[in-house]
Amino acid sequence: xxxxxxxxVPPPAGGPCRTPRTPKLPIPGAFPSTLSTSKTLFHTPLPFxxxxxxxxxxxxxxxxxxxxxxxxxxxxxxxxxYDPLTFDTSSVPKKIRMKWCHDPIVYLAGNVPDRRxxxxxxxxxxxxxxxxxSSAVLALGANPFPGLRERRHIAELNKSTGKYKExxxxxxxxxxxxxxxxxxxxxxxxxxINTTNPLFISRRFRLKANHxxxxxxxxxxxKLHGDLNGIHPCFRRGNxxxxxxxxxxxxxPILRVASKMLEMPSLLDMWHAxxxxxxxxxxxxxxxxxxxxxxxxxxxxxxxxxTSAEMERLANYVTFRWEDTGGMFACTSVDxxxxxxxxxxxxxxxxxxxxxxxxYILSGGTGYAASRYNPAAQDESSLLRVRYHxxxxxxHEMTHVWFLNTLAIDEDIFPFANDQRIGEEGYAxxxxxTKGVTIGPISANPSVDTMPFGMMAAPWPGVQRHDDWDKxxxxxxxxxxxxxxxxxxxxxxxxxxxxxxxxxxxxEKRFGAGALEGYKAIAVRQKCNFYPGDFNSFESPTVxxxxxxxxxxxxxxxxxxxxxxxIYPDRAFELSGAPxxxxx
Numbered sequence: 001x002x003x004x005x006x007x008x009v010p011p012p013a014g015g016p017c018r019t020p021r022t023p024k025l026p027i028p029g030a031f032p033s034t035l036s037t038s039k040t041l042f043h044t045p046l047p048f049x050x051x052x053x054x055x056x057x058x059x060x061x062x063x064x065x066x067x068x069x070x071x072x073x074x075x076x077x078x079x080x081x082y083d084p085l086t087f088d089t090s091s092v093p094k095k096i097r098m099k100w101c102h103d104p105i106v107y108l109a110g111n112v113p114d115r116r117x118x119x120x121x122x123x124x125x126x127x128x129x130x131x132x133x134s135s136a137v138l139a140l141g142a143n144p145f146p147g148l149r150e151r152r153h154i155a156e157l158n159k160s161t162g163k164y165k166e167x168x169x170x171x172x173x174x175x176x177x178x179x180x181x182x183x184x185x186x187x188x189x190x191x192x193i194n195t196t197n198p199l200f201i202s203r204r205f206r207l208k209a210n211h212x213x214x215x216x217x218x219x220x221x222x223k224l225h226g227d228l229n230g231i232h233p234c235f236r237r238g239n240x241x242x243x244x245x246x247x248x249x250x251x252x253p254i255l256r257v258a259s260k261m262l263e264m265p266s267l268l269d270m271w272h273a274x275x276x277x278x279x280x281x282x283x284x285x286x287x288x289x290x291x292x293x294x295x296x297x298x299x300x301x302x303x304x305x306x307t308s309a310e311m312e313r314l315a316n317y318v319t320f321r322w323e324d325t326g327g328m329f330a331c332t333s334v335d336x337x338x339x340x341x342x343x344x345x346x347x348x349x350x351x352x353x354x355x356x357x358x359x360y361i362l363s364g365g366t367g368y369a370a371s372r373y374n375p376a377a378q379d380e381s382s383l384l385r386v387r388y389h390x391x392x393x394x395x396h397e398m399t400h401v402w403f404l405n406t407l408a409i410d411e412d413i414f415p416f417a418n419d420q421r422i423g424e425e426g427y428a429x430x431x432x433x434t435k436g437v438t439i440g441p442i443s444a445n446p447s448v449d450t451m452p453f454g455m456m457a458a459p460w461p462g463v464q465r466h467d468d469w470d471k472x473x474x475x476x477x478x479x480x481x482x483x484x485x486x487x488x489x490x491x492x493x494x495x496x497x498x499x500x501x502x503x504x505x506x507x508e509k510r511f512g513a514g515a516l517e518g519y520k521a522i523a524v525r526q527k528c529n530f531y532p533g534d535f536n537s538f539e540s541p542t543v544x545x546x547x548x549x550x551x552x553x554x555x556x557x558x559x560x561x562x563x564x565x566x567i568y569p570d571r572a573f574e575l576s577g578a579p580x581x582x583x584x
Contacts, residue, residue, distance in 0.1 A: 082121040082124070084115065084117075084118055085116070087121060089124070089125055092121060092125060097129075098166075098167055100125050100126060101125065101167035102167060103166070104130060104131055104169055105126050106132070106138065106142070107130055107132055107133070108132070108133070108134075108135060108576050109134060109179070109574070109577075110132075110574065110575065112130075112132070132178065133179065134178070134575060134576055134577040135576055136577050137180070140181060144170060145374055147375070148170055148445060150372070151164075152367050156367075157357065161367060161446075162448065163446060164446055165446065169445065171444055172443055172444050172445035172446070173443075174444060174453075174487075175485075175524045175526060176453075176522070176524050179524050179577075180489065180524065182453055183376070185453065185454055185489055185522070188489065188491065188521045188522055189492055190490060190491055190492060190521050190522070191376065191377055191378075191453065191454045192376070193492035193493060193495075193496055195380045195383075200496060204256055204501070205499035207249065207252070208227065208252075211225065211226035211227065211249050212249050215244070215246040215248075216244060216245040216246065219242050219244045221244075222240075222243070222244075223237075224237055225245040225249070226249055231256060231259055232262050232311075232312075233315035234315045234398060235258065239318060240319075240321075241319055241321040243322070247363065251362070253387055254394070255391075257388070257498050258392075258394040258398075260504045262395065263308070267432055268299070268308055269296050269299045270296050270417070271307050271399070271402055271429075272299040273295055273298065274294050274399070274402060274403055274417075274425055275402060275407065278292035278415055280293075281293055285538035286473075286474060286475070291423065292416065292423075293415065294416075294417060294418075295418055296417060296432070311402070313341060314341055314402065316349075317340060317341045317349040317350065317401075318349065318350050318351075318352065319335070320351075320353075321353055321354070322359050323353045324356050325353055325355040327355075329355055329389065329393045330352060330353065330393040331353050331397070332350050332352050332353075332404070333350065333351050333353070335348055335350060340405035341406060342406055344406075345408060346409075347404060347405055347407065348405065349405065350404050352398070352401065354390070354393070357449045361383070361386055366379075368449055369450060370382035370448070371452070373448055374452035374453055377452040382450045383450075384499070385441075385451045385455055385492075385495060386450060386451070389440075389451070389455075391498070392430060392433070396426035396427070396429060397426065399428075400425060414472030421461055421473060421475040421477070422464055422472060424472060427460050428460070430460065434457065434516055434519060435516060435517040435519075436460065437488070437519060438460045439455055439490055441453075441454075441455055442454045442456045454492070455490040456488060456490060457490050458486065459485075461477075462477070462486075463477045463482055464477070473536075475544075476535050476536045477528075478534040478535045478541075479535060479539050479543065479544055480543070480544065481543040482528075484525055484528055484564070485528060486526075487524050488519055488520045489521045490519045490520075490521065491520075491521040494518045497518070520558065520569075523566070523567040524575075525562065525563070525565055525567055526575070559572050565580055
C-alpha cells in the first residue's frame with residue numbers, strides 16, 4: 001500500500017458498478033456506464049463508508065424516509081478512551097469523522113503521517129484519511145480552482161451543480177491530479193485541442209449549421225430531418241423518445257462515432273461470442289451457482305457478418321430516452337412488456353436512459369461549463385470530450401441491450417469475458433475498442449460531466465473492486481496477483497481522432513483488425529500490496545495468477561521496472577516529483 005491509498009474502487013467516469021439484472025423492476029434499472037463521472041480508479045479511504053453511485057434494487061421498494069422512525073443520535077466520542085495502539089476509527093460517529101476531516105491533510109508523497117504518534121482521536125483520524133500529492137501539486141495550495149467550490153442552480157434541470165466535499169482535497173481521489181498539475185496536463189495536450197479547423201474534424205462528424213437552423217425544437221413533434229447517413233439503425237430517429245429534431249441533430253456526430261464503433265471487427269467478434277451459447281463453469285465458494293463465460297477471438301468473418309445483420313434488427317428492440325440517472329452517464333433497463341430479439345423466454349427489449357445533464361450540455365447549457373471549474377479549459381475541447389464520452393456510453397449500453405435481447409440465463413449471474421475476474425460486458429466491450437482500457441473523466445472535487453481536467457485511461461478490469469459486485473466478481477485483484485495500478489492521462493488528439501474520416505478509413509492499416517491505441521500521455525503508477533482484507537472472505541490468501549504478459553493482464557508497458565511513479569515515454573519521477581534515474 002502506498003501512502004493512504006487502500007485501492008478500493010468505486011464505480012468512471014465517472015465509476016463501474018451496476019444494480020442486479022432484475023427484469024421485474026421498473027426504470028431506472030441496471031448498468032451504469034463506465035463513463036459515469038463518478039468513476040475513479042484510485043480510491044483514498046474516506047472518513048465514512050462511501051455512498052454508491054447507483055441505487056440498489058431494494059431502494060425502489062423502500063418506504064419514504066418520513067415514514068421511518070428517527071434513529072437515536074449517537075453519543076459524542078469519549079476522548080478519554082483514546083489509545084493509538086487499539087483505536088478503531090469506526091468507534092467515532094460518522095458525522096464527527098466527517099467534521100474532523102474538513103480541510104484534510106495533504107502530504108508530500110513518501111512522507112506518510114504516522115498515526116501512532118497522534119495525540120488525539122481527531123488527529124489520528126485526520127492522519128488515517130490523509131492524501132498524498134507531488135511537490136508540484138502541493139505548491140498549488142489548498143484552493144487553486146475556486147470554481148470547484150461554487151454551486152449554481154440550473155433552472156432548466158431544476159437542480160444544483162455538484163457539491164464540494166470538504167473532507168477531500170480539491171483533486172478528490174484522482175491519482176493523476178494528485179501528482180500532475182493541470183498546467184502539465186495542458187502542456188501534454190490532455191485538456192485543449194483545436195476543434196474549429198475543418199481539417200481536424202471531418203464533415204460528417206460536425207454539426208450542420210443549416211440543418212440546426214431549420215430543426216424543430218418541439219419534443220412532441222418528431223420527424224425525419226437532415227442527413228441520416230452513417231447512423232446505425234439502432235440509433236434511428238424513431239427510437240428516441242422525448243427528443244426534439246434539434247436535439248437529435250446535436251446527437252448526430254455522437255451517433256456516427258458510435259455507429260463506426262459498432263462496425264469494428266473486434267466488437268462484432270465480442271458480440272458474436274456474447275450472443276452465442278455461453279460456457280458454464282461449476283460453482284465455487286465465491287460463486288456457488290457457477291458462472292457463464294464467453295470467449296472472444298474465435299469468430300469467422302461469416303459469423304461476424306451474420307452478427308452485424310442481426311444487430312440491425314435489434315433496432316426494433318431498443319428505445320432511448322432522457323432522465324435524471326442519479327449520477328450515471330447512462331443506464332439500461334428492460335422493457336418487461338416486450339420479449340427480446342430472438343423471441344426467447346427470459347429475454348427482453350430494452351430502454352437506454354441518458355442523463356439529462358448530457359442533453360443540457362450538448363444543447364449549449366453553461367452551468368457545467370468546463371471553464372467555470374478550470375479557467376484554462378476551452379469549452380469546445382470539453383464538448384468534444386462529452387461527445388466521445390456519450391458515443392462510448394451508447395456502445396457500452398448497447399452491449400447490455402444485445403445481451404439482454406439474445407440470451408436468457410440466471411438473472412443474478414453475469415457473463416465473464418475470457419475468464420476475466422469481473423463479468424461486466426459493457427466494460428469488456430469498451431476494452432475491446434480501446435486496447436484493454438476504459439476511458440473516463442479525470443475527476444476533481446466534485447466530478448463534473450464536462451471533464452474540465454481531461455480524461456484518463458485505466459486497465460480493465462485492473463484493480464477494480466466493489467463490495468456490491470458479489471454476483472459478477474469471480475476473484476479479487478489480490479487473488480490474481482495484480483499488485484499495482486496505473487492511470488494514463490489521455491491526449492486530446494486521441495479523442496479528436498474518433499471524429500475524423502482518416503481514423504475510420506485507415507483504422508485497420510494503422511491498428512490491424514483489433515483495438516485502437518494512442519491513449520497514453522502521462523502515467524501515474526502506484527503499488528498496491530496485498531493484505532488479508534484484500535482477498536474475498538471465500539478465498540484463500542494466496543496468489544494464483546501472476547501479473548505478467550502471459551496472463552494478458554499486463555498492458556502497462558511503460559518502464560515496467562518503475563514500480564511507482566509519474567511516468568513519461570522517456571523519463572520518470574517519483575510520486576513526490578523527484579527524478580528517477582532510469583539509466584541504471
